[in-house]
Amino acid sequence: MKKRFILLGLYSCFGFCQSTDEQQLKDIYQQALTNSECYSWLDHLTNTIGGRLTGSANAQKAVDYTQSELQKLGLDRVYLQEVMVPHWERGAKETAYIEISKKKISVPVCALGMSVATPEKGILAEVIEVHSIKELETLGTEKIKGKIVFFNRPMENALIEPMEAYRGAGDQRGSGPREASKYGAIGVIVRSLSLRLDDFPHTGATRYGDIPKTQYIPGAAISTKGAELLSKSLKVNPHLKFFLKQSCKKYEDVLSYNVIGEIKGTEHPEKIMVVGGHLDSWDLGTGAQDDGAGVVQSMEVLRLFKILNYKPKNTIRAVLFMNEENGVRGGNKYNEQAQANKENHIFALESDSGGFTPRGFTIDADDTSLAKIQGWKPLFEPYQLHLFMKGHSGSDVEPLKSDRIVKVGLKPDTQRYFDYHHAANDTFEAVNKRELELGAAAMASLMYLMDQYGID
Template identity: 65%
Template sequence: MKKNLLLSLLFVNSVALFAQNKDEQFFKEIYNSALTKSQCYSWLDHLSNNVGSRLSGSVGAEKAVQYTKSQMETLGFDKVYLQEVMVPHWVRGEKETAYIQDNKTKIKVPICALGGSIATPKNGLTAEVIEIHSFDEMKALGADKIKGKIVFYNRPMDNGAIEAFDAYSGAVDQRYAGAKEAANMGAVGTIVRSMNLRLDDYPHAGGQSYGDIAKEKYIPTAAISTNGAELLSKTLKSNPNLKFYFKQSCQQLEDALSYNVVGEIKGTEHPDNIMVVGGHLDSWDLADGSHDDGAGVVQSMEVMNVFKNLNYKPKNTLRVVLFMNEENGLRGGKKYEELSLANKENHIFALESDEGGFTPRGFSLECNDANFSKITNWKTLFEPYLIHSFVKGHSGSDIGPLTGKAIVKAGLKPDSQRYFDYHHAANDKFDAINKRELELGAGTMAALIYMMDQNAIE
C-alpha cells in the first residue's frame, strides 16, 4: 500500500515537473520571438507618425481603424471584423491662450482645454482667481467667495506615492469633476493643475464631466502645466487680487460612427470559451498617443504575431480587440460587452495593456481567490524575466464592463515612474518609446495568455 502511494506521488511529481519544464521552454520561445521577430515597434511607428492623434470621431481615429484592421488581416486570424459604435466627437479648435494679469504685467502660461469642455466667450474670459486644493475646502469657503471667479485647482499628485497610479488616483477628481463642482457654486471657469509628477511646461489633457447639471450652467475648464501652476500659485500669494485670462474655442459635435477592431482565432478544444487581449485605439489630440495607448494596441496585436511565429494554436478562442473611445466615454468597451451579452458569449479571460510601453513588472488581477492563487503559483516562470508583481487590483477600463461566470481580468503593469511625464500631453510621441521595453511587454502578455489558455480557470 505504501509502495503504491509512493509510486503515485512520484508519478504526480514527475508530471508536474514535465509540465513546468515544458512551460519554461515555451516561455523562452515566446520572449525570443517577441524580441527578435516582433512587428509591434514598426506598427507603432506607422500608427504614431503616419496616422497621428486619434481622438474619437476624428479623421485620425478612422485612419487608425483601417490601418490596424489591414495589419491584423495579415496575421492569420480566422476572421477580422469591425464592431460599429457611436462615439463622442469633441474638437479642440484653435490653440488655447492664457496669461496671468498681475497689475500691468501679463505673464503667458501653457494651458489646454479639457475634453468635453465648452469654449470661453469669443474674446476669452478674464476673472479673479481663487486657489483650491479640494472640493471640501471650496465648500467650506462658501459660494460667496467662489461666485464670479475662476477656480484654480492646485492639488498636486502625491510625489511620495511609490506607485504613480496611486498618486494619479489621489488627484484626478479635480480634473474630472472640478468644473461641475465649481459651477454649482457660481464660478465662471476652472483651471486645473496638470496630472503630472514632474515640473514642466506641458499641459495635460484628459476627460472631464459636467455630470447632471443644466447646460446653461456649464463653464469652461482647462489644464495648466505644472510649471504654470507653480507660477500662478506663487503670484497669487503676492497679489491675491490678480486676474487670469484664458481663451479656448472647443466644441462638442454630434456623435460620430466609429468602430472597435476585432481579430479572432477559434479555439481548437473549447471554441465557446473566449479570451480577450486588447488596448484602446483612440488617443488625445495633443500628440501621437504612443504610450496612451498606441503601445497597448500594438502589444496586443503582437501576441497573435508571437503565436503565429511559434505555430501555437490556442485551446480557447482568442480575440484581439482594439477598443474605440476609452479616453472620453468608454463607448467601445461598453459596446463590446453589449454585443457579447446579446450573442450569449462566454468570456473566461481578458487582458488589457493601457499603462504605457515601459518595462513590464507584472499584472494587476481581478478574480476570485482560487484563480489568484493559481496565477501567483506561476510566478516562478515569470521571475527570470523580472516579472515579479502579481497583485489584486484594477485590470483595465475597457475590459471593466465584461462579465462572465468566473472571468479573470488582468492588466499589464509596466514600471509606472515615467508614465505621467507623457500621459495626455504633447510629448506622448513615438520618440518616447523604447523598442526593447515595448517588445518585453508584448512577450509578457503572450506568456500570460499562454498560461491561461493551458490551465482551466476555477
C-alpha cells in the same frame, strides 16, 4: 535525487508542466525580442496617422490601418464592431496669461476634454486657489462667484504607486468644472496630473453630469510649472487676474468601431479570451504610450501565436477598443454585444499603462484564480517579472461580464508614465523598442498559460 523529486512535486502543484512551459515562454520571448512587428506598427500609428481623438478622421484611419494589419496575420476572423462615440474638437490653440499690474505672463494651458469654450474674447477674472472639491463648499458662492477656480492639489509624491497618486488627484479634473459652476465660478484651471515639473499641460476628460447646459463653464489644465508660478503669484498678489481663451466644441455623436481579430479555439471555441488596448488617444501628442503601446502589444500577441504555430485551446481575440479616453463606449459596446450573443468569456488582459518595462500583472479574480496565476511566478522570474497582485485590470475590460472571468492588467514600471500621459510629449520617441517588446512577450506568455490551464 530525493530533492529533485520534491522540486518536481512542487512544480506540479503550481499547475503547469515545467519543461514544456519554460520552452514555450522562451520561444515567445525569442520571437518578440528578435522578430517583432509591434514597434513598426507603433511607428505608423503615431508618426503616419498621429493623435486619434474619438470621432476624428485620424481615429478612422487607425481603424482602417489596424484592421488591415490584423488581416495580414492570417487570423481566422477580423471584423469591426460598430459603436457610436462622442465627437469633440479642441479648435484653435488655447491662450492663457497671468495679469499683474497690467503685466501679462503667458502660461501653458490646454482645454480639458469635453469642456465647453470660453466666450470668443476669452475670460479675464480674479483667481481663487483651492485644493479640493470639498473646499468649494467651505468657501461658498460669496467668495467664488465671478472668479476662476484654480484647483492646485498635486499628485501625492509620497505614494510609490503613480497610478494611486493619479486616482487620488483625478477628481479635480473630472468633476472640477461641474462643481465650481454650482458656486458661480466662470471658469476652472486644474493643475496637470503629472509628477514632473515641466511646461506640458496634460488634458483629460471632464464631466458636467446632469447640471443644465447653461451652467457649463470652461475647464483647462495648466502645466505643473505654470501652476507653481500661479500659486506663488497669488500669495504675493491675491487680486491678480487670469486670462483664458479656448474654442473647443462638442458635435453630434459619430459612428466608429472596435477592431477585433480572432484565432478560433481548437478544443473550446465557445470559451473566449481577450487581449486588448484602446485605439483612440488624446490629440495633443500622438498617443504612443497612451495607448498605442497597448494596441500594438495586443496585436503582437496574436502574431506571436501565429508565427510560433501555436494553436490555442480557447478562442483568442485581440480587441482594439474605441473611446476609452472620453466615454469607454468601446468597452461597454463590446460587453453589450457579448451579453446579447451569450458569449462565454473566461479571461481578459488589458495593456493601458504605457510601453515601459513590464514588472508583472494586476489581477481581478477570486482567491482561487489569483493563487493559480501567482503559482506561475517561477516561469516569469527569468524575465524579471515579479509582481502578481490583486488589483484593477483596465477600463475597457472592466465592463466585461461572464459567469466566471479573470481580468488582468499588464503592470509595467509606471514611474515615468505621467510625464507623458495626455500631453504633447506622448510621442513615438517616448517609447523604448525593447521595453515595448518585453511587454508584448509577457502578455503572450500569460495568455498562453491561461489558455493551457484556464480557471478552475
